[in-house]
Amino acid sequence: MPFTQVPVPDRPQHRVWPRRLPHWMTPPQTSLFDNLAISARRWPGKPALVFFDRTLTYPQVVAMAERLAARLHAMGVRKGDRVMLDMQNCPQLIIAHFAILRANAVVVPVNPMNRAEELKHYITDPDAKVAICTGDVAAEIAKADAQLPAEQRLAQLIVTQYADAFDPAAQGPTAPPPAWHDWLFTRHPLPALESGQVMAWTEALDNSLPVPPSEVGPEDLAVLPYTSGTTGLPKGCMHPHRSLMHNAVASMAWGNGTSESVVLLVVPMFHITGMVSVMHSSVYMGATIVLMPRWDRELAGRLISRWKVTTWTNIPTMVIDLMASPNFEQYDLSSLVHIGGGGAAMPQAVAQRLFEQFNLRYVEGYGLTETAAPSHSNPTDAPKQQCLGVPFMSCDARIVDPETLKEVATGEQGEIIVNGPMVFNGYWKRPEATQAAFIEFEGKPFFRTGDLGRTDEEGYFFITDRLKRMINASGFKVWPAEVEALMFRHPAIAEACVISAKDAYRGETVKAVVVLRASHKGQVTEQQIIDWCRDNMAVYKVPRIVQFADALPKSGSGKVMWRTLQEAEARG
Missing domain, CATH: 3.30.300.30 (ANL, C-terminal domain)
Incomplete structure (x- = not known):
């Protein structure tokens, strides 16, 4: 269900809208890979990724992504093919993500905590024939693959080790915590596929194969993230380059991002927020991304201090945990200029302490996998606590009665519905579910979020709960x-x-x-x-x-x- 540009109507929240920002944004009409390539040309010597002791410049990331794209093409990956990507945050995830896009294919991000029984669905439903993963989950993927009928199995599996991206012998305050050593340092043996081939990451990148011609644009499918509902198996959300591009560009503008931003990326990139609002947004603006594969409050404190992190998107429990550290006073958070997140409400007492101690206003937002992360966010200079914020750039959101589908009055509870360029095209192979997820409202297709909320007199949205x-x-x-x-x-x-x-x-x-x-x-x-x-x-x-x-x-x-x-x- 492609989005048609219709100007966002005048709404109450426009009275509190940041004056520096437009209500509507027209993003670049190019592919997501172009953002990486452009940043590499603009800032050839700038650190793009930081992972423990190792830094990679933007041109280095492009070179590796293009070599991997060439390998994928040689393996038979063609335009529109779905490639499974299963790993925690690390440079290889970003390189592989952009390599898949450069190969004109579609990224299928998978939570690495999934086990074999769950992984079977992520192979068969998107018809994936190629997967890229880290060594710690490779055996589980092979186990899932072996339980499938021959015609549904993977043909290729590329396996990287976390230690491919850093020096395990390196010491210092930003080295991996001792509790992570077994997980990060172990070089897992490559498993065997029942009907396919397995290749090490280093071998996959060691090639001089030709890079395929770029064949994708704004309307082509880019990412197929899966979302769980109240019933049934997870459903794939079809996102074209266009929807992710919009929210990547809009997130940069909304959060006052610049090419000098240093971003702590600890929310997982297999999740839509980490992928779009942090990774894609940072790459678009040419920021430096400091990567954490998992949450550790002491490492986070040291990384923020060492790299002078300016922007941190998180979930409130991370902030609560960091501020509870006995070493908290030793960390220098003075470089932070933007902090926010979603997924849960920030407790008022914690938000107040952030403001009083660091002059930081915690900016809460709201979005779903179906909306490419933010459909709502608080204005950075006028946030309300425990509030979803106002509808994001280019977004028209309303509150309707779940049964009558009529808009309710200010302050009354109803279902949140969303229209805008960030809304997905529908559920993969689920036309009935897609049809049920949309309604026509004032002549436009609106996505039914299934979340209940209300608005106040200024147009801020507050969530009350899931409909179910x-x-x-x-x-x-x-x-x-x-x-x-x-x-x-x-x-x-x-x-x-x-x-x-x-x-x-x-x-x-x-x-x-x-x-x-x-x-x-x-x-x-x-x-x-x-x-x-x-x-x-x-x-x-x-x-x-x-x-x-x-x-x-x-x-x-x-x-x-x-x-x-x-x-x-x-x-x-």
């Missing part, structure tokens, strides 16, 4: 996100996830799974938490059950997996 997550307790509708936000105010609570529990009288009742701060463990009881909630929220919202846990289950992108807790409750 509502708890119905004796007819009262309870939105877990609202209860969680309230519980965060308790001084003993580090994290909380609210789910529904069966109740013989109410049908459903509210249950909270709570992680206590270390300083309060053993000093607070479940009943005391319930009593506090009763004093601080409407009675029908109060958790009738509180269960303490050492940690909450989280996804690869750091979001709390409430469905995991909900399913465990249903089983138990």
